[in-house]
Amino acid sequence: MHYIECFGCGDVDGGLHMTSTVGEEHLVRSRFEVTRAHQGAPGLAHGGLLACAFDEALGSAAGNLLRRPAVTGKLETDFLRPVPVGSTLYIVTKLDGVAGRKIYVSANGRLDAEDGPLAVRARALFVEVTFEHFTSHGSADALEKFSQTAGRSREDWDINP
C-alpha cells in the first residue's frame, strides 16, 4: 500500500518519505532518515515525529501483510535512546495477532544498522475498516487518487492473498 499524498510514505514536501518492504519471516522493514526538519531538541529527533514514523511502519505492516484497510486505534511508544539528526532508524515490524477486526503489531527501531542499538519500541492496535470509512470521513476524490496511484482498484481489496 502506497499513497503518494501520505505524510509517512508519500512524495510530500516535509513528509517522512519512508519506505517499507516485506521480508523474510513476514517481517516488514522500514527506514526513517532523520533530518533537521524532524528536530525537537537541538540535533535530536522530535518524539512526536518518531511516533509518526512508527505509526507509518506499523500501519504499513498491517496493511501489506493482511491486505485489509485498517486505521490506528492505539499506539504506544517507548523512547529508549535519543535519535540524532543524520541518523537512520531501521524499523522491523511484526504482526503479533488478529482478533476479529483488531490487528496487533509491534516494532523495534535501531540506530544506523539492522543490528544497531535499540532506540525506540512501539506497539499498536489497528482496526480494520471498510472503504466507507474513507469515503464518509475523508474524501472520495482522494480515495480515487489512492486507487489510481497504488495501481489497484477498490475491488482488489476484496481478495485475501
Ligand SMILES: CCCCCCCCCCCC(=O)SCCNC(=O)CCNC(=O)[C@H](O)C(C)(C)COP(=O)(O)OP(=O)(O)OC[C@H]1O[C@@H](n2cnc3c(N)ncnc32)[C@H](O)[C@@H]1OP(=O)(O)O
Ligand atoms: C483505502 C485504503 C487506504 C489505506 C489506509 C491506510 C492508512 C494508514 C495510515 C497510517 C495510520 C493512520 O494514521 S490512521 C489515522 C489515525 N486513526 C484514526 O483516525 C482512527 C480514528 N478512530 C476511528 O475511526 C474508530 O474509533 C475506529 C475505526 C478505530 C473504531 O471504531 P469502530 O469501527 O466503531 O469500531 P469499535 O467497535 O469501536 O472497535 C472495534 C474493536 O476495536 C477495539 N478498539 C477500538 N479502538 C480501540 C482503542 N483505542 N484501544 C483498544 N481497543 C480499541 C474495540 O474495543 C473493538 O473491540 P471488540 O469489541 O471487537 O473486541
